[in-house]
Every structure is written in structure tokens, then in C-alpha cells.
Amino acid sequence: MKFPRSIAAAMILFLPFSCVSLSVGEEYGVAAVVNSKVITKSEVREAVEAQAAMIRAQVKDPAQQAALLDQLRLHALDALIERQLVLSEFDKLGGSIRDEYVEDQVNNIVRENFQGNRDKFVTELARSGMTLRKFKELQSKMLIVQVMKQRQMKNLAPPTPAEVEEYYNKHGEKYRDKDFIKMSTITIPKYPVGADADATPTAQKKLIEEIRQKVLNGGDFSQLAKANSQDSHNDNGGKWDWVERNLLDKSIAEVAFSLKPGAVSKVVDIGPSYMLILCEAKRPGNAVPLDQVRGDIEKLVKGEKSRQALNSWLATLARKASIQPDSVRDSYLKRLDRNENQPEQ
Numbered sequence: 001m002k003f004p005r006s007i008a009a010a011m012i013l014f015l016p017f018s019c020v021s022l023s024v025g026e027e028y029g030v031a032a033v034v035n036s037k038v039i040t041k042s043e044v045r046e047a048v049e050a051q052a053a054m055i056r057a058q059v060k061d062p063a064q065q066a067a068l069l070d071q072l073r074l075h076a077l078d079a080l081i082e083r084q085l086v087l088s089e090f091d092k093l094g095g096s097i098r099d100e101y102v103e104d105q106v107n108n109i110v111r112e113n114f115q116g117n118r119d120k121f122v123t124e125l126a127r128s129g130m131t132l133r134k135f136k137e138l139q140s141k142m143l144i145v146q147v148m149k150q151r152q153m154k155n156l157a158p159p160t161p162a163e164v165e166e167y168y169n170k171h172g173e174k175y176r177d178k179d180f181i182k183m184s185t186i187t188i189p190k191y192p193v194g195a196d197a198d199a200t201p202t203a204q205k206k207l208i209e210e211i212r213q214k215v216l217n218g219g220d221f222s223q224l225a226k227a228n229s230q231d232s233h234n235d236n237g238g239k240w241d242w243v244e245r246n247l248l249d250k251s252i253a254e255v256a257f258s259l260k261p262g263a264v265s266k267v268v269d270i271g272p273s274y275m276l277i278l279c280e281a282k283r284p285g286n287a288v289p290l291d292q293v294r295g296d297i298e299k300l301v302k303g304e305k306s307r308q309a310l311n312s313w314l315a316t317l318a319r320k321a322s323i324q325p326d327s328v329r330d331s332y333l334k335r336l337d338r339n340e341n342q343p344e345q
Contacts, residue, residue: 031077033324034084039077048076063249066271078332085317086145095144102140152313159301167297168290173257175293178285179245181256184221184238184278186211187231191272208267208274215264221278231273242283257282311336 029041051072059065114121125135173179188208190201199207211228215221225238233240245253252275255265259279268275290297315336323329 032081032328033322034081035088035321035323037084037088039080039084043080044076047080048073051076063251063271063273067251067269070269070271075335077328078335081318081323081328081332082314083141083145085314085321086148087141088321089317090144090148097140097144097147101143102136105139105143106136149310152310153306156302156305156309159298159305163301164294164297165290167301168293172287173245173284175288175290176285177288179257180242180283180285181245181248182242182280182282183240183256184225184280185231185233185240186221186225186229186238186276187234187270187273188228188275189230189273192230205267205274208276212264212267212276215276215278221264238278239280252277 030038031041031044032039052069055065055068055072059068110116110118110121114124122132125132168175186208188204188211190204191197192199192204207228211219211224214224222237222239225234228234229238231238245257248256249270251268251270255268256277256279259265259277261279261281263279265275265277265279268277315333318329318333318336323332
């Protein structure tokens with residue numbers, strides 16, 4: 001059984017925190033219990049710390065890095081709950097995974113990440129406090145989760161022409177050549193420097209919410225930008241020249257182009273900062289013919305259908321399972337519901 005290289009690459013990310021044996025005196029607080037399986041707070045923390053290190057090493061753009069770290073911290077417990085739900089279902093079905101599949105996966109990791117040097121691989125395991133046996137147990141679980149998820153998506157019907165056309169019409173702004181926007185912004189850093197260096201992200205968000213309310217009450221956006229904004233446009237009252245959509249950060253572009261001229265956005269989280277966007281004017285480009293982007297849209301629609309099918313399956317497992325405390329169960333189900341009903345971007 002051969003798995004794609006991308007799976008092997010993802011698996012190696014778990015290496016530093018896969019061993020959850022803890023030193024004497026370390027907190028064993030319970031984060032959740034799924035079908036009698038305890039997930040400790042330490043497991044969640046170790047998962048976050050290890051993956052955060054990988055994100056910082058691989059993602060250099062500060063805004064993208066901050067956004068990924070925020071998502072990681074927000075959903076770390078959900079990821080462990082999801083894994084246990086899938087493993088419980090696998091056990092219920094009486095499933096098993098052959099040892100040679102796991103050994104093949106370990107060999108892939110040794111070859112692709114340690115230049116085929118098994119001694120180097122074992123040394124790295126020891127450095128992280130893990131035995132080879134424990135590592136193989138983890139690989140087995142990850143392979144099971146991957147296979148079980150693939151089963152939920154493999155028999156989905158391909159996108160129909162009508163679904164492709166509907167997506168194209170609904171997301172028409174994504175398929176125009178060189179959309180331009182003229183806007184103004186107010187940017188407040190989450191972690192300011194200077195006199196306000198002690199301010200917290202919570203306090204900074206409250207500040208920009210108050211500024212937004214002043215704008216909605218008739219305050220002059222330009223003057224408020226000059227007084228409060230901390231970006232390269234503040235001296236000009238937050239005003240930007242005409243800018244092409246493709247040159248903007250995706251999170252900014254999506255919000256800015258969704259606004260009607262004269263409208264002010266809600267507070268936008270752009271990683272290291274919070275932002276308000278005032279749409280001054282928009283200049284749409286020419287529409288790209290559907291036939292030129294049909295293949296791309298088919299992939300997006302297929303991905304959306306796969307995601308919805310997977311989330312629906314996980315929600316079914318969660319509703320049948322015992323997940324404690326109830327607040328964690330409710331939070332997990334709400335996130336699945338949001339993801340299932342949110343269109344693919």
C-alpha cells in the first residue's frame with residue numbers, strides 16, 4: 001500500500017510531540033473525554049507547540065504565519081477529538097491495519113526526511129523522547145484516520161455542469177481580469193510598540209471597535225486614520241491609490257471587494273493587526289469566460305462537496321459519541337456546522 005509523499009511529509013510533523021509521557025509534577029488536566037479516551041491538556045499543548053515551531057520555520061510572511069498560528073491554537077483540541085472519533089469508529093467496524101503498511105510508511109519517512117539514514121532517524125526519535133514502537137503506533141493511527149476519511153469522499157458524484165455554472169455566477173468577482181478598488185484603511189497592531197507596548201490584543205481590538213463605532217456615528221474616517229492608524233497610509237488619512245485585487249492580501253481583498261462603495265467593514269483580523277476598510281470605489285475588470293476556468297472550478301466544487309461530506313460524517317460520529325464536557329462537544333459540533341455551510345473560497 002503506497003501513500004502519497006504529502007501524507008508522509010505531514011506525518012513527520014507529529015514526531016516531536018507524539019510521545020505524551022510527562023515528567024513528574026507536570027499538569028495532567030483533562031481537556032476532553034471522547035468515548036472513554038482521555039485527552040489531556042498537556043497533549044493539546046504539546047501538539048500546539050510542535051506544530052507552531054514548524055509553522056514559524058516554514059512560513060515567513062508575518063501575516064500568514066500569525067493567521068495559521070491563531071487557527072492552530074483555536075482548533076488544536078478539535079483535531080485531537082476528531083482523531084479519536086475516527087479511531088473509535090474504526091474499532092467499532094472491526095478494522096485492522098497490516099504491520100507492513102506502517103513499516104512502509106516509516107521507510108518513506110526515513111528515505112525522504114533522513115536521506116535513508118535509519119540511524120539518524122532513530123537518534124532523532126530518541127532526542128524527542130520517543131521509542132520506535134511508539135512512533136509506529138502513531139503512524140498506524142494516522143494511516144487509519146487518512147483511510148477512513150478517504151472512504152467518505154471516494155464515491156461522491158463529480159461536479160455537474162450546472163454546479164460549475166452556479167459557482168461561477170456566485171463567485172464572479174474571482175473570475176474577472178484585473179478588478180481594482182480605491183479604499184481607505186485604519187490599522188491597529190495587536191502588539192504595539194512604544195508607549196502602548198503593554199496593550200493586549202484584546203484591548204487593541206476593543207480600541208478599533210470603538211473607532212469603527214465613531215465612523216458609523218458620522219466620524220470622519222480620514223481624521224480617525226491620521227490619529228489612530230499605524231500603517232503606511234495613515235499620513236494620507238488611510239487612503240490608498242487604485243489597487244488591483246491580485247496585489248492585495250487575500251483576507252483584505254475578500255472583505256474590501258465585498259463592500260459597497262461608501263460602506264465600512266467590520267473589524268478584520270489580518271494576523272498581526274486589526275483593520276477597518278472603507279470602500280471608496282470599485283472598478284471591475286472584464287469577465288474571464290467560463291470555459292477558461294471550468295477545470296479550476298470543477299476542482300473547487302469537488303473540494304467543497306468532499307469537505308461537506310466529511311464534516312457531515314464527523315458530525316454524525318460526534319452526535320453518537322460520548323464527548324465530555326458538554327461545552328466541548330457543543331463547540332466541536334458548532335464548528336463542523338459552520339464549516340459545512342460555509343462555501344469554499
